[in-house]
Amino acid sequence: MLSALLERGPALQMAEAGALRIEALGKRFGALQALDGVDLAVQEGEVFGITGPSGAGKSTLARLISGLDRPDSGTLTVGGRPFGTLPPQARRVAHMFESYALYPTLSVARNVASPLEAPGHAGRWSAAQQKKRIDEVLELAEIAHLRERLPSQLSGGQKQRVALCRALVQDPSVFVLDEPIGHLDAKLRHTLRGEIRRRQNRLRQPTLWLTPDGVEAMAVSDRMAVLIGGRIQQVGTPDEVFARPANVQVARLIGDPATNVLPVTLSLGEPCALTVDGALPQPISTALGERLALHARGGRLLLGLRPSELALRPPGTGPLAGEDCLDATVYAVEPLGKHSIVSVQVGTQRLRVKVPGRADWRAQQPVRIALRGERLLVFDADSGALCT
Ligand SMILES: Nc1ncnc2c1ncn2[C@@H]1O[C@H](COP(=O)(O)OP(=O)(O)OP(=O)(O)O)[C@@H](O)[C@H]1O
Incomplete structure (x- = not known):
């Protein structure tokens, strides 16, 4: 058993899912305290929305979880195993970037396939299994017909869906989706937030869904947190946050139109x-x-x-x-x-x-x-x- 684990390497040892715990996470940029003592627990299969205005610290939190930035303080664990000291590739965080970060010379299908060929996943699935995974997410995002296009031949909303597929296709420890559907038309946004939530609820991994749109956070989340000025203001189910917003800043973000x-x-x-x-x-x-x-x-x-x-x-x-x-x-x-x-x-x-x-x-x-x-x-x- 141990030798099998060692053969798989540290990256695959992280593949076992479990609840994500973020404790006392802090990050400062010069004089700015971008994140201040953030504590969160996200359960297996839970879609956990984090909403807050521009500059609240959402992307900073995403980057600390996936290891692209280092925190000044705090710990990160998945299933009780600390992962905050591992290098990014060993963390197995499926991070969808707000900026998409697509490979310009690769087709849509190859962009989506790229994480499956990276060290954490390579050799894990047969070519047919990989194709099945890719087809499933492309169909979910309604871009199967665009699979041979290059990113330069896509609209902004189509690019966003490719980036989303590239995260969803993985079998990570944690999904971190940073503004995954913000640039889609309203009809597709409504369809996708329901479909993605349904899909993620059936998986074992926790999903963090970051969005400045309080309505989207309420629609997609099992539970949600409101982050303002780097601090968690409130955690609860969407109903709880709507019924009793902790303060006026939360109230001003919640509801359609907001309170x-x-x-x-x-x-x-x-x-x-x-x-x-x-x-x-x-x-x-x-x-x-x-x-x-x-x-x-x-x-x-x-x-x-x-x-x-x-x-x-x-x-x-x-x-x-x-x-x-x-x-x-x-x-x-x-x-x-x-x-x-x-x-x-x-x-x-x-x-x-x-x-x-x-x-x-x-x-x-x-x-x-x-x-x-x-x-x-x-x-x-x-x-x-x-x-x-
Ligand atoms: N590398 C950096 N250097 C200096 N300041 C930074 C850096 N990255 C982020 N910040 C600052 O940290 C704060 C939080 O930024 P962050 O990108 O996490 O916010 P956000 O909630 O994701 O906002 P948005 O919804 O606009 O994407 C902002 O004030 C931002 O200007």
């Missing part, structure tokens, strides 16, 4: 009122006033309002039972078929409201935003953290 964050000042009295910067105080119900008073700091609060949980009413109409209303002005309307996105202005703040069907509102019209107190999120005005 509105509205800074307000609360005044208690008869009636209670909310003031949005640049607008007159607006009366609210005592029930909402009392709830908000629990968390107000010097009267200040940040309200999280999900676009699909708001409604629009004609000016002058009173709130329905359980609702509160704020006066606003329509700023713009985006009709999207099954629903419309209406942007409305309250003082200096602009909010997005998702309404079913066609919206009959026009820019500059006065309108009332109806909200339900029990649905809104309340964040601390200073720290931005979600209040319980």
